[in-house]
Amino acid sequence: xxxxTESRRPALPRDRRSLVVRIVVTIVVGAILLxxxxxxxxxxxxxxxxxxxxxxxxxxGLNLLTGFNGQISVGHGAFFGVGAYTTAILVADHDxxxxxxxxxxxxxxxxxxxxxxxxxxxxxxxxxxxxxxxxATVFPLIITRFSDVTGGTQGKRVPRVRAPEWSGLQDxxxxxxxxxGFAVVAFVLVRNLVRxxxxxxxxxxxxxxxxxxxxxxxxxxxxxxxxxxxxxLAGVAGCLSVLNEPFVNAEKYNINLSITLLVAVVVGGAAxxxxxxxxxxxxxxxxxxxxxxxxxxxxxxxxxxxxxxxIVAPGGFLGLMRQLTGWAKRRLRPPSSDPPTSGTEEAxxxx
Amino acid sequence: MATTRWFKVGAASITxxxxxxxxxxxxxDESSSGGGGGASATTAPGxxxxxxxxxxxxxxxxxxxxxxxxxxxxxxxxxxxxxxxAEISKGYEAYFKYVNDQGGVNGKKIEIITKDDQxxxxxxxxxxxxxTQKDGVFAMYNVVGTASNLAIRDDLGEECxxxxxxxxxxxxxGNPAKYPWLIGSIPTYATESAIxxxxxxxxxxxxxxxxxxxxxxxxxxxxxSFKKAIEGTGITVVKxxxxxxxxxxxxxxxxxxxxxxxxxALIAATALKCPQALNSIKETGWxxxxxxxATCTSNTVVGLAPDANVGVLSSIYLKDPSDPEWANDPAMQxxxxxxxxxxxxxDELKNGIVxxxxxxxxxxxNTLKQAGTITRQSVMQAAYSLKNQVVGLLLPGISINTDGVxxxxxxxxxxxxxYGVNGPYWDLQGQVVSFEGKTGSYAPNE
Numbered sequence: 001x002x003x004x005t006e007s008r009r010p011a012l013p014r015d016r017r018s019l020v021v022r023i024v025v026t027i028v029v030g031a032i033l034l035x036x037x038x039x040x041x042x043x044x045x046x047x048x049x050x051x052x053x054x055x056x057x058x059x060x061g062l063n064l065l066t067g068f069n070g071q072i073s074v075g076h077g078a079f080f081g082v083g084a085y086t087t088a089i090l091v092a093d094h095d096x097x098x099x100x101x102x103x104x105x106x107x108x109x110x111x112x113x114x115x116x117x118x119x120x121x122x123x124x125x126x127x128x129x130x131x132x133x134x135x136a137t138v139f140p141l142i143i144t145r146f147s148d149v150t151g152g153t154q155g156k157r158v159p160r161v162r163a164p165e166w167s168g169l170q171d172x173x174x175x176x177x178x179x180x181g182f183a184v185v186a187f188v189l190v191r192n193l194v195r196x197x198x199x200x201x202x203x204x205x206x207x208x209x210x211x212x213x214x215x216x217x218x219x220x221x222x223x224x225x226x227x228x229x230x231x232x233l234a235g236v237a238g239c240l241s242v243l244n245e246p247f248v249n250a251e252k253y254n255i256n257l258s259i260t261l262l263v264a265v266v267v268g269g270a271a272x273x274x275x276x277x278x279x280x281x282x283x284x285x286x287x288x289x290x291x292x293x294x295x296x297x298x299x300x301x302x303x304x305x306x307x308x309x310x311i312v313a314p315g316g317f318l319g320l321m322r323q324l325t326g327w328a329k330r331r332l333r334p335p336s337s338d339p340p341t342s343g344t345e346e347a348x349x350x351x
Numbered sequence: 352m353a354t355t356r357w358f359k360v361g362a363a364s365i366t367x368x369x370x371x372x373x374x375x376x377x378x379x380d381e382s383s384s385g386g387g388g389g390a391s392a393t394t395a396p397g398x399x400x401x402x403x404x405x406x407x408x409x410x411x412x413x414x415x416x417x418x419x420x421x422x423x424x425x426x427x428x429x430x431x432x433x434x435x436x437a438e439i440s441k442g443y444e445a446y447f448k449y450v451n452d453q454g455g456v457n458g459k460k461i462e463i464i465t466k467d468d469q470x471x472x473x474x475x476x477x478x479x480x481x482x483t484q485k486d487g488v489f490a491m492y493n494v495v496g497t498a499s500n501l502a503i504r505d506d507l508g509e510e511c512x513x514x515x516x517x518x519x520x521x522x523x524x525g526n527p528a529k530y531p532w533l534i535g536s537i538p539t540y541a542t543e544s545a546i547x548x549x550x551x552x553x554x555x556x557x558x559x560x561x562x563x564x565x566x567x568x569x570x571x572x573x574x575x576s577f578k579k580a581i582e583g584t585g586i587t588v589v590k591x592x593x594x595x596x597x598x599x600x601x602x603x604x605x606x607x608x609x610x611x612x613x614x615x616a617l618i619a620a621t622a623l624k625c626p627q628a629l630n631s632i633k634e635t636g637w638x639x640x641x642x643x644x645a646t647c648t649s650n651t652v653v654g655l656a657p658d659a660n661v662g663v664l665s666s667i668y669l670k671d672p673s674d675p676e677w678a679n680d681p682a683m684q685x686x687x688x689x690x691x692x693x694x695x696x697x698d699e700l701k702n703g704i705v706x707x708x709x710x711x712x713x714x715x716x717n718t719l720k721q722a723g724t725i726t727r728q729s730v731m732q733a734a735y736s737l738k739n740q741v742v743g744l745l746l747p748g749i750s751i752n753t754d755g756v757x758x759x760x761x762x763x764x765x766x767x768x769x770y771g772v773n774g775p776y777w778d779l780q781g782q783v784v785s786f787e788g789k790t791g792s793y794a795p796n797e
Contacts, residue, residue, distance in 0.1 A: 039378055047481065140597070147566055147595075154568060155502060247476055249472055251471045251473060251597060
């Protein structure tokens with residue numbers, strides 16, 4: 001819509017128009033997401049898109065902790081792994097149904113998150129990063145240490161999930177829709193949480209702990225519970241990853257996974273709701289797009305691409321989008337009619 | 352402002368759509384989902400081995416086969432600690448080049464796409480998915496590693512895609528009643544253990560054995576079958592130590608074993624872990640009679656423990672290209688001349704593991720020829736009905752025989768060899784020991 005028309009004839013009140021845009025965008029995005037498994041072959045769905053969804057949920061959890069609450073964790077791959085092994089062991093060896101293991105995995109990782117969150121009350125910043133880093137490094141060792149239960153480096157195969165007859169879907173499509181359902185619920189819940197009083201408290205703690213405490217925010221409670229919820233999201237993502245790929249081994253949940261999740265948060269845009277989804281897309285597909293003739297070079301190219309991206313878009317993907325749209329608007333709109341940018345939005349963007 | 356934000360989301364979704372388009376798609380589910388479990392296998396009345404495709408999930412008999420080509424896929428470590436195994440592919444690729452130059456198999460040239468999995472079974476799984484679904488290969492071939500092959504066994508079995516001549520000696524590869532779409536290649540770890548136990552019975556009847564085992568089915572295979580083979584003899588196992596395939600070295604395990612009072616060491620390890628173990632044994636000043644897994648016998652691997660490898664035992668089933676004894680052997684000369692012609696370097700031509708690849712190439716070509724009309728079913732049936740195949744560099748007296756569930760293991764004859772006594776190669780000891788058709792009777796299986 002050109003600036004001229006807009007200023008002369010505001011057809012709809014601002015919030016009505018925003019509602020329309022909102023609905024249109026939701027429908028378009030929803031349609032694309034629903035169409036993906038009809039368009040792409042199975043190995044893309046199982047190998048990439050389903051992985052993106054699980055990473056997005058885990059990164060969503062990590063973002064809640066790191067982006068919104070300011071506590072760094074380099075160990076979320078371990079929570080992801082705990083969730084994955086919970087599902088794998090219970091389904092493969094104890095004949096549990098998948099949904100039941102999701103509950104078990106969620107409870108277990110929530111409690112684990114609380115436990116890790118306790119020391120985080122005393123240590124912060126780099127030191128917290130180091131403690132959680134230890135978590136990420138120790139996890140594969142624990143898996144190999146107890147290989148009788150976990151399958152160790154050899155791994156554990158889990159019975160597969162079949163698409164129910166009535167759905168008329170292929171297995172991979174069914175799994176995609178189930179995962180997408182979980183993701184939508186998780187994203188909506190986190191969005192509502194962040195926009196509530198709780199969310200404002202989290203951000204206040206991140207920005208200035210002392211001020212937050214003076215204003216009556218219970219620091220310890222919020223920080224520990226955030227750690228728990230964040231770990232739980234990563235854990236559930238891990239459970240879901242086994243639904244997609246019914247195989248676990250010690251190497252899958254090493255330090256690289258933790259770093260990948262952190263990269264997804266930063267690349268997508270820290271402290272944004274949808275950022276983790278874009279970040280997850282990036283960390284899964286970028287290695288696919290890089291030339292594969294030299295396998296040793298791939299990580300180097302990936303690192304190079306990351307550095308480049310962080311220079312171009314320090315605010316992550318969503319930050320870049322904001323900059324671009326802001327720039328576009330300044331160019332399209334005569335300066336006189338440019339309404340003063342509302343402070344809250346900028347504050348959120350920089351958050 | 353809300354509008355701005357949603358405009359951005361809109362822009363983002365368009366970008367997403369572009370990404371989606373850029374990934375390339377086009378789903379084609381023409382084969383309906385079967386939804387059933389794996390296929391069943393029986394021995395047909397006529398004696399040949401037959402595999403049913405009735406329960407296959409979307410069986411595509413000739414996927415990957417055209418009028419003039421057959422496309423195969425493989426996944427094995429090409430980088431990392433286990434990259435020594437990548438040498439195998441040099442051998443079979445040279446052999447395929449040679450066969451293709453002769454016009455191929457029934458006019459079809461053999462193509463092979465290989466992918467790196469770094470010996471990580473998770474990667475093997477995704478590689479295999481990509482090979483079977485994106486590249487549309489006819490069959491998987493010579494995938495390296497026990498864990499890796501087990502990781503892909505169920506998927507391939509359900510879709511009835513052959514996994515031919517897996518490069519692992521796990522006895523789990525020979526279970527065609529349950530997994531008819533998978534066949535192994537090298538002698539099983541159980542066969543090896545039995546042969547070593549046999550050797551000890553005559554040469555060191557009161558041996559006290561220490562075992563270093565990889566912490567997976569490879570290690571378990573050696574350990575359980577060795578213990579079974581020494582039942583009722585004076586041989587005892589005094590200490591066992593395990594390592595994980597991801598461990599950087601095995602020093603601490605060897606230190607523990609060396610202080611156990613054992614006079615014999617069974618190294619149930621593979622790739623770099625073998626020379627590491629040998630070097631550590633030497634460093635600790637321990638001097639046991641040492642047996643290393645046949646997967647370590649190539650010069651690339653055992654050669655990494657100079658001095659420490661002298662007098663080490665293993666089981667041999669191929670002519671060692673470094674051994675001057677075979678200089679005038681026709682099969683060896685063929686390997687040397689044709690191998691050189693089709694791209695093998697002088698080093699590779701002296702390497703036992705390349706020779707194994709060459710032998711496997713020959714075995715595959717024979718199998719395809721025997722299958723007649725090439726379908727996934729006919730090739731798999733042919734692989735399980737091999738008669739007296741003498742291919743590649745097999746030792747004199749060794750031939751390949753399979754017969755479905757009755758005899759699922761291709762190579763079951765071996766001979767003890769001693770390394771480095773007269774030079775950097777394996778000196779054969781005693782006679783070829785044959786377990787033909789008997790592996791199943793003493794190998795633990797699922």
